[in-house]
Amino acid sequence: MKIKSIAIKNFRPLKDVVVDFDDYTAFVGPNGAGESTVLCALNIFFRQTEEAPTNLIELDLEDFHNGNIKDPIEITLTFHDLEPEAQAEFAEYFRSGILVVSAIAQFNESTRKAPVRQFVKRSAMKEFGELIQ
Numbered sequence: 001m002k003i004k005s006i007a008i009k010n011f012r013p014l015k016d017v018v019v020d021f022d023d024y025t026a027f028v029g030p031n032g033a034g035e036s037t038v039l040c041a042l043n044i045f046f047r048q049t050e051e052a053p054t055n056l057i058e059l060d061l062e063d064f065h066n067g068n069i070k071d072p073i074e075i076t077l078t079f080h081d082l083e084p085e086a087q088a089e090f091a092e093y094f095r096s097g098i099l100v101v102s103a104i105a106q107f108n109e110s111t112r113k114a115p116v117r118q119f120v121k122r123s124a125m126k127e128f129g130e131l132i133q
Contacts, residue, residue, distance in 0.1 A: 002081045004098065006045075009074040010065045012037045041075045044116055045103045059105045059114040069107035073114065076102040076121075093120045 007018045013034050019025075027035035042048075044056045054060075059073060079099040087094050100121040105114035 001079050001083065001086050001099075004078040004080040006038065006041065007074070007076040007078075008038065008041050010068055010071045011041055011073045011075065012063060012065060014038075014041075015065050045075050045077055045101075045118075057116055059107075059116060061107065061112065063105075063114070064107060069109075069114075072107075073105040074102055075104075076100060090120070093122045095122070 002023075003021045005018055005020045007016075008014045009016050013032065014037055017034070017038075019038060027038055029035050040056075043052060044059075047056065049056050054063075061067060061069065064071075064073060077100070079101070080097055082090070082094060082099060086099075090099050093099055102119050102121060103116050104119060105116045107114045
């Protein structure tokens with residue numbers, strides 16, 4: 001299974017960004033451009049909490065782009081090149097050669113935290129996906 005792309009919305013300096021991946025992808029840019037934010041988003045998605053300097057399971061107000069807590073933080077990964085075992089395991093969600101999974105954090109005013117929840121997206125009909133590719 002390979003990551004095809006990551007879409008990040010409302011997270012730190014990134015308002016709405018899509019990064020496409022190849023077999024080898026490098027993040028290069030000036031300080032503050034968001035390279036580390038993309039890597040942090042991947043850590044949140046995969047729940048890589050060991051040695052993380054911040055809580056990646058419950059996000060804070062500071063994690064929201066320009067303090068915009070009306071909109072959730074969304075980290076969506078699109079996977080492709082799934083092995084047959086993974087295709088079978090995710091058969092209900094695997095359509096047209098891709099699997100789409102999102103980590104979404106909605107700010108809770110009473111707790112002042114945004115718990116991260118993960119969702120698998122499913123295309124309504126496999127046939128439609130094949131027609132529009």
